[in-house]
Amino acid sequence: MEKTIYIRLRNRVFARPNEKIYLEDITQIIAEDVLQKQLNQLLVYSISDQDRNIIIIDVMRVIAAIAKYDSSIEVQVLGPSQTIVEVVYKKKKASIILFTLTWFLLFFGSMLTIMNFHEDVSMQNVHQKLYKMITGQDNEKPLLFQIPYSIGLGLGMIIFFNHVFKKRLNEEPSPLEVEMFNYQQDLDQYVIMHENKESMKKLHDH
The missing domain is CATH 2.60.480.10 (eubacterium ventriosum atcc domain)
Incomplete structure (x- = not known):
């Protein structure tokens, strides 16, 4: 049956x-x-x-x-x-020296990227002009705008990535997680196409 x-x-x-x-x-x-x-x-x-x-x-x-x-x-x-x-093979213990070097590389790299961006768009001049428009006074270092802006920049990145260290702020995936998911999907499709022996057939010359 x-x-x-x-x-x-x-x-x-x-x-x-x-x-x-x-x-x-x-x-x-x-x-x-x-x-x-x-x-x-x-x-x-x-x-x-x-x-x-x-x-x-x-x-x-x-x-x-x-x-x-x-x-x-x-x-x-x-x-x-x-x-x-x-x-999955046994992972080697992470080297503290390698971790420290990687951390410094990412930290200073991102810091220089943000600084160069602000220099390109003349962010300091924008703050100076805003300060003069509101107070009527010239100020080369308008901390009244620069300090809240710096704090807001950090908070904005936390909200954007939806994480504080390992803690998730809400259930909605962050843009980075979505991009990583799409990348994993594309990678899986590539692996399936190139590693699947059942779907590959070699035709030998006669």
Whole structure:
């Protein structure tokens, strides 16, 4: 008797080196309870030392494994047709010297960028003119505007990035997070197209 199951591949999963990947690790399955428990423990892939940090598991490999287990099962696939398996290796401890150098590079780089921008748009002259328009007096250093402006610039960046250190201000993603998400999506598509062995076929010259 033919049995129908529904599977949905996960977009990305993380695994350790030399780990075995079972069907439950990379898919969500809808089937009868007994059959689902059996399929969950179905071996799909074994990570070896020859594998790199990214492995693409195609839905055809999954269907083939299910058919090998029981050819009477009809598989209905929902969602993505590939799963990206990222092999996570032990991270080396961060060097305090490297962290300090990177921090100083980013700090002074961003500081010089802001200073150069303000110099290009003559921000100091704008503050001086605003001060004269309001008070009627000339002032080479209108701190009345410069201090609130500097504080507002920092607060504006905090609101823009929606983070204070690791704390999120609200549930809305920041523009940086959206750009990182779009970048990750494009990167995943590139990896799928270039690393998916099932979708690549080499034609040899005769």
